[in-house]
Amino acid sequence: MTRMLAITTQPIDEAALLSKRKTSSGMGAVVYFLGVVRGEEEGKTIEAIEYEAFQKMAGHQFNLLFDEMAKRWPVESVRLVHRVGIVKVNEPSLWVEVAAPHRGEAFAACQWLIDEMKRVVPIWKKPVGEA
Amino acid sequence: MHVTVCFHSYFKDLTGCTETTETLPEGVTLAALYEKLATRFSKLGEMKNSTLLAVGVDYQTRDYVLKDGDEVSLFPPVQGG
Numbered sequence: 117m118t119r120m121l122a123i124t125t126q127p128i129d130e131a132a133l134l135s136k137r138k139t140s141s142g143m144g145a146v147v148y149f150l151g152v153v154r155g156e157e158e159g160k161t162i163e164a165i166e167y168e169a170f171q172k173m174a175g176h177q178f179n180l181l182f183d184e185m186a187k188r189w190p191v192e193s194v195r196l197v198h199r200v201g202i203v204k205v206n207e208p209s210l211w212v213e214v215a216a217p218h219r220g221e222a223f224a225a226c227q228w229l230i231d232e233m234k235r236v237v238p239i240w241k242k243p244v245g246e247a
Numbered sequence: 248m249h250v251t252v253c254f255h256s257y258f259k260d261l262t263g264c265t266e267t268t269e270t271l272p273e274g275v276t277l278a279a280l281y282e283k284l285a286t287r288f289s290k291l292g293e294m295k296n297s298t299l300l301a302v303g304v305d306y307q308t309r310d311y312v313l314k315d316g317d318e319v320s321l322f323p324p325v326q327g328g
Binding site for chain 2: 151167168169170172173174175176177198209210230233234235236237238239240241242
C-alpha cells in the first residue's frame with residue numbers, strides 16, 4: 117500500500133491533489149473525504165478553528181493507522197492531508213483519498229481511518245472568534 | 248534519573264509551561280510521575296481522568312516504568328479532523 121501524509125499549515129489544494137491520483141488497473145473505487153470547518157462550535161458562531169498538532173507523534177500514529185488499514189482491507193493507496201494553524205469557516209481542514217478494488221472496502225477503510233484518527237492522532241482544535 | 252515532560256494543547260495553559268523536567272528514582276511509573284506533576288501543577292491534577300500519556304511517540308499506560316531520558320507527553324483527548 118502506498119501512502120502520502122502531510123500535516124501542513126498551507127491551504128489544501130484539492131485540484132493539485134486530484135491531479136496526482138495514481139491507481140493501477142485493478143482499482144475500481146477511489147473514495148474521497150473532505151473535512152470542512154463549520155461555522156458553529158458547541159452552539160456558538162465562530163470565524164475559524166485553530167488546529168495544533170504534536171507533529172512527531174501525529175505522524176507516527178497516522179502511519180500506525182495506515183499499517184492497520186493495510187492489514188484489514190486491500191487498499192492500494194491512501195493519501196491524507198491535515199491542516200494545522202488557523203483554518204477559516206468553510207475551508208477544508210482534512211483531505212483523505214483511499215483507493216481499493218471495490219467501493220465497499222474503500223468506503224469502509226476511509227471511514228475507519230477517520231474514526232480512528234479522531235480517537236488517537238494528537239491533534240487538537242480551538243475555536244477562534246466566538247460571537 | 249531524569250525525564251522530560253511536555254505539555255500539549257490547553258495543558259500548556261493549565262501548567263503555564265510547554266516543557267519541564269523531573270528527577271526521579273529508578274523504577275518509577277507514569278502514574279507516580281503524574282502524581283508528582285499534579286502536586287506541582289494543581290490544575291493538572293483536576294484533569295486526571297481525561298489526561299492521555301505518551302512516551303516518545305507512543306501511548307503508554309500508567310503502569311509503564313520510566314527510563315532515564317524518556318520524553319513524556321501529557322495532553323487532553325484528541326480532536327483531529
